[in-house]
Amino acid sequence: MIRLHDLHFSYKKKQVFNGLYLDFSPGHIYGLLGKNGAGKSTLLRIIAGLLYPQNGKITVDTNIPVQRLPSFLQDVFLLPEEFHLPDMPIRKFLKHHAPFYSRFSHEQFEKYCADFDVPQGSTLQGMSYGQKKKVMIAFALATNARYVLMDEPSNGLDIMSKSRFRKVLAEALDEERCMIISTHQVKDLENLIDRITIIDEGKILFDKDIEEISKKLSFHVSFDESETREAFYVEPSLRGNAMVSRNESGEESKLDLELLYKAIMVNGDMIKDVFNPLNQLHESGI
Numbered sequence: 001m002i003r004l005h006d007l008h009f010s011y012k013k014k015q016v017f018n019g020l021y022l023d024f025s026p027g028h029i030y031g032l033l034g035k036n037g038a039g040k041s042t043l044l045r046i047i048a049g050l051l052y053p054q055n056g057k058i059t060v061d062t063n064i065p066v067q068r069l070p071s072f073l074q075d076v077f078l079l080p081e082e083f084h085l086p087d088m089p090i091r092k093f094l095k096h097h098a099p100f101y102s103r104f105s106h107e108q109f110e111k112y113c114a115d116f117d118v119p120q121g122s123t124l125q126g127m128s129y130g131q132k133k134k135v136m137i138a139f140a141l142a143t144n145a146r147y148v149l150m151d152e153p154s155n156g157l158d159i160m161s162k163s164r165f166r167k168v169l170a171e172a173l174d175e176e177r178c179m180i181i182s183t184h185q186v187k188d189l190e191n192l193i194d195r196i197t198i199i200d201e202g203k204i205l206f207d208k209d210i211e212e213i214s215k216k217l218s219f220h221v222s223f224d225e226s227e228t229r230e231a232f233y234v235e236p237s238l239r240g241n242a243m244v245s246r247n248e249s250g251e252e253s254k255l256d257l258e259l260l261y262k263a264i265m266v267n268g269d270m271i272k273d274v275f276n277p278l279n280q281l282h283e284s285g286i
């Protein structure tokens with residue numbers, strides 16, 4: 001488990017986290033969301049041990065990231081948004097980098113590359129940004145690192161590759177692994193993540209399981225004025241008003257991540273109330 005306890009972090013003049021508490025558990029794919037500059041990349045770099053928090057505690061299982069022990073490094077893989085790959089054939093790249101990961105699987109790497117239509121004999125030099133990204137996603141998963149952190153992984157992927165990306169990640173998840181994906185492309189995470197974590201102004205704004213969200217909130221389109229008035233967030237569309245509201249009927253609707261994100265940014269406190277256990281007891285008359 002990744003555990004952040006009262007984390008404080010500032011760049012020279014810029015404070016990013018001021019007492020952040022957050023856990024990431026194995027067996028889940030987390031969607032890490034937040035506005036530009038909220039600190040998503042910074043958080044991933046802190047977890048990977050590349051940035052040092054000024055205060056607070058962070059543990060990844062029994063490891064402390066800043067120590068960057070070999071046992072830690074082979075279990076945490078960070079795929080940054082921007083990366084540089086050396087000009088060499090994939091085969092040579094694997095020869096140099098795979099040995100750092102004791103559970104690296106060449107079979108899995110080949111399979112993921114095939115899923116992404118990346119020819120095995122290719123050289124990195126002649127590849128487009130999107131093709132390089134696919135090689136890095138394949139590499140990240142083939143390391144079998146327990147914690148895979150990805151910063152905007154779907155940027156640069158074409159439409160077909162984005163759906164393969166979701167498929168490949170879902171297949172690669174098991175109860176031992178934890179994946180954290182930071183992105184603005186929330187549509188790319190649909191049907192993939194099972195928990196959504198939103199950071200804002202150095203704190204956790206929202207952190208809930210998709211299953212719980214689907215039970216408590218309703219996502220639907222309607223022209224009904226009274227429904228619109230009750231909704232937490234409304235967006236006009238040709239088919240009616242797309243809205244997020246309290247799930248009164250108990251029937252689960254298809255979660256719209258983009259709408260949910262906007263609703264939380266606009267009306268976060270009211271939405272948080274829906275998840276407050278005290279309110280639920282009150283509503284059920286207890």
Ligand SMILES: Nc1ncnc2c1ncn2[C@@H]1O[C@H](COP(=O)(O)OP(=O)(O)OP(=O)(O)O)[C@@H](O)[C@H]1O
Pocket residue numbers: 011012014016034035036037038039040041042043
């Ligand atoms: N090397 C740095 N030196 C100083 N300030 C930095 C540095 N890197 C980031 N920051 C600042 O820290 C804050 C958090 O940046 P970060 O890149 O973590 O945000 P982000 O949520 O990933 O943003 P985006 O969605 O735009 O990628 C921002 O205000 C940014 O300006």
